[in-house]
Amino acid sequence: MENVVEAQKSLREVKTRGEFLERFFKLSLGFWALFAGLLFPILAGVILLYEARLAIEKFGFIHFLTYTNWDPVQEDFGAATMIFGTVVSTFLSMLIAAPVAIGIAIFITELAPNWFKPIVSTAVELLAAIPSIIYGLWGFFILTPIMATKVEPWLQDKLGDIPLIGKLFQGAPTGVDVLNTSLVLSIMIIPFMASVVRDAFNMVPPIMKESAYGLGATKWEVIRQVVIPYTASGIAGGLILSAGRALGETMAVTFLAGNNPQIPRSLLEPFTTITVALANQFTEADTDVYLSALYYAGLLLYLVSFAMLGIAKFMVLRLEKRWKV
Numbered sequence: 001m002e003n004v005v006e007a008q009k010s011l012r013e014v015k016t017r018g019e020f021l022e023r024f025f026k027l028s029l030g031f032w033a034l035f036a037g038l039l040f041p042i043l044a045g046v047i048l049l050y051e052a053r054l055a056i057e058k059f060g061f062i063h064f065l066t067y068t069n070w071d072p073v074q075e076d077f078g079a080a081t082m083i084f085g086t087v088v089s090t091f092l093s094m095l096i097a098a099p100v101a102i103g104i105a106i107f108i109t110e111l112a113p114n115w116f117k118p119i120v121s122t123a124v125e126l127l128a129a130i131p132s133i134i135y136g137l138w139g140f141f142i143l144t145p146i147m148a149t150k151v152e153p154w155l156q157d158k159l160g161d162i163p164l165i166g167k168l169f170q171g172a173p174t175g176v177d178v179l180n181t182s183l184v185l186s187i188m189i190i191p192f193m194a195s196v197v198r199d200a201f202n203m204v205p206p207i208m209k210e211s212a213y214g215l216g217a218t219k220w221e222v223i224r225q226v227v228i229p230y231t232a233s234g235i236a237g238g239l240i241l242s243a244g245r246a247l248g249e250t251m252a253v254t255f256l257a258g259n260n261p262q263i264p265r266s267l268l269e270p271f272t273t274i275t276v277a278l279a280n281q282f283t284e285a286d287t288d289v290y291l292s293a294l295y296y297a298g299l300l301l302y303l304v305s306f307a308m309l310g311i312a313k314f315m316v317l318r319l320e321k322r323w324k325v
Helices: 002-051 053-059 061-066 080-111 117-128 132-159 165-169 178-202 206-214 219-230 232-248 251-256 274-284 288-324
Strands: none
Touching: 002 053, 002 288, 053 061, 053 288, 061 080, 061 288, 080 117, 080 178, 080 219, 080 232, 080 274, 080 288, 117 178, 132 165, 132 178, 132 251, 178 232, 178 251, 206 219, 219 232, 232 288, 251 274, 274 288
16 A cells, blocks of 8 residues: 555656646746747847947938938938948849749759769758858959950840939949849858758658649649649748848948949949948947947848838748639
8 A cells, every 4th residue: 555655746746847847848948939030129129229329310211211321530421322232232132043942942842863872962952051251252353354254245245225224223333232242142042942942842741743733744844833833832931041141241242342332323333231331340440329229120020020021021921822812
């Protein structure tokens, strides 16, 4: 009888200990999830807002957002050129990278032989491990001369006389410009986008593709009408992650943008972004207003990032709703 009582007591102790550990891990993981998903973004935004208060009071929101002059000597600051450069370079890099990344994912999941798939997948993932400064050095010392002497003159010769399009290729071809920067950024984000899209394609139930093949669909029809519609949200997720990296990229853009605070009139002109300005000027900010203006630019980058993610999430929800219907 005593053995039974002791066994029951031991079981209760084990159960109590297990419940305590379960509650502890639940609370711990819940705290970190809440911190990473809610508290940290709010804390970062509050810090940026506090540090930018002087610039906010002096320049306001609309003026700082639309004013193109950035003059530390006169303490006259506007972030329009930085915001424009950030958005344009991100948009162009996504425009170049998206078709390539989706094509890579289609090749790996649907077209490549089984023995070749892991080789291509590993090669793509290794590209994602290369530090951004290496991309910047490669782009500046290897790609820039090629763009300046061969690619950009060829584009001017072939497209320069076309109305409207020709204006995008006006100017001296130096290689330190919007086009080259966007090209290097697209190369940087292709591995991330391709990996996410590939994983999304692998989630398509085999029975859906087999059913389509059974109805006489070709491989291209299966990809276009089954795989891509089913994984639309996954593709959009890859675009979101890739846009986040392109939007916040610093070192590669610092090498290739030219750091010219102007709104470029063509793809062959130098420009600047918020990250480039922060990287180059933080150590030079010798007045409170100058430093506050840089924090204000960082706050705008923070807000632009959230706006882009919000738009992308809205697009994902619309795609999911469309395909459910």
